[in-house]
Amino acid sequence: MPLPRLQSLLPFLRWLPACNKRSLGIDLLVGLNGAILALPQSIAYALIAGLPPQYGLYAAIVPVLIACLWGSSSYLICGPTAAMSIVLLSSVSPMATPGSDDFIALILLLTLLVGVCQWLLGLLRFGALVNFVSHSVVLGFTLGAALVIGIGQLPNLLGLPATSQATGLMNLLSLGEHLAESDWRTLAVALFTLAISLLSKRLSPRVPALLIGIVAASLLVMAWPEQLGAIALVSRFEGSLPPFALLEFNLSDILQLLPAAVACGLLGLVTSLSIARALADKSQQPFDANQEVRAQGLSNIIGPWFNGSLSAGSFTRSALNQQAGACSPMAGVFAALLVALFALHGSRLFAYVPIPAMAASILLICWGLFDTRAIKTLQRVNRSEFLVMLLTVLATLVLELQSAIYAGVLASLVVYLKRTSQPRVRQWQDGEQEWLCIEGSIFFGACHYLQQRLQRSGAPWVMIDARHINFIDYAGIAMLHQEARRLHSQQRHLVLHHARSQVIDEIRKLEGPEHCPVQFTT
Secondary structure, three states: OOHHHHHHHOHHHHOHHHOOHHHHHHHHHHHHHHHHHHHHHHHHHHHHOOOOOHHHHHHOOHHHHHHHHHOOOOOOOEEOOHHHHHHHHHHHOOOOOOOOHHHHHHHHHHHHHHHHHHHHHHHOOHHHHHHHOOHHHHHHHHHHHHHHHHHHHHHHHHOOOOOOOOOHHHHHHHHHHOHHHOOHHHHHHHHHHHHHHHHHHHHOOOOOHHHHHHHHHHHHHHHOHHHHOOOOEOOOOOOOOOOOOOOOOOHHHHHHHHHHHHHHHHHHHHHHHHHHHHHHHHHOOOOOHHHHHHHHHHHHHHHHHHOOOOOEEOHHHHHHHHHOOOOOOHHHHHHHHHHHHHHHHOHHHHOOOEHHHHHHHHHHHHHHOOOHHHHHHHHHHOHHHHHHHHHHHHHHHHOOHHHHHHHHHHHHHHHHHHHHOOOEEEEEEEOOEEEEEEEOOEOHHHHHHHHHHHHOOOOOEEEEEOOOOOOEOHHHHHHHHHHHHHHHHOOOEEEEEOOOHHHHHHHHHOOOHHHOOOEEEO
């Protein structure tokens, strides 16, 4: 089989031969950081989805391996996420009791259906979806998601009961009601973790600062059990490797789950592609959206056969991957393998990790997502795009996270349509000729604006410099015909100068070349 064909089937062959001992060593350390972060997160997300805790670990092993090896991004790490866990629970809970065998079977079936939908979209090259997510939306979504994740960690930081409201703003308001109940000892451990991590990073940017901070906090809690013994620790869990499971196929269940599968599939893709694109822009690395779509689908097709629930891109784990200096997707592969190893032998070790130390580490990751330079540049260069970014940030706080992406995309499209509905028109007088140079397309959205500009002209010859008009639709053609006939009734003329051949052909199609009221010159 030719090498290009083999690489298209096995994309990891493009970058795996370039890995060396040094890069693999760095990726191993990065993967260790990612595994430590993934363990408590995965367990928490499984409980949010109504699944037993071990299913969170399963979702952080096989699907992550598949997505890293077949994906395009060097930094994107997939697995269970808060948003997808909430969507899973709301989609399947009307059909079965959360935590029951039937519920688990339906979750796995839904995951498979999502994977099939995503994989088919990848075959249809639906990765172009990411082109409709503007840079301002990606920046706003990144900042907003960092705020939402940070707000979600504040209860663990302050020793308060975890909140489970639908939006970040509601979580923040709920937190304010219990702020007086904060435990200063929990906050002290979190601040200690932050201080050690920041100091380690300052002394040596290459060291796993988050890991050092977590280990230091664990030792601190162990050293002073009298003062810090009441601080919450990571829950003990019985670990095992993901077991192979036969899925149950029932036509009525498939039909009932299909609408949710399409919605979850689109949500997972938009989220994952937004994260991958943001990381690619920040690192200046190439990114193949269609390959990433296929990889996401493949991970959710194979994952449920090993008890892995729905997987999507994770902001915190992907950001950690980039900030820690991952050299290749092997960092994600190592993270998945280490999660599997820890699932077997590390439950006792992780039972000593304080929850506030984990929360402090996540806050540091969120802080790394704030690209202040990009925000200032966007504000200086394009105010409308800056407003779109702010709207996206606001949407992530007041809406559910998945809805915020759609709101940002919609706002970006509105700004684009507003801009294209008023194309730039340069106007000047030359004797009896009044010239209008139109720089943009003549389509239905711009017709009213351009018609008003034409009607303001009182010259005998209305000349349109059409060299910059690349596209004209039926509404634009009809408008030009109408204005040409109006001018003709007044013994005046409408002339298009230097129009492209395809534009001329489209205008003449309406009534035929011999009856076209619009004149053309070169």
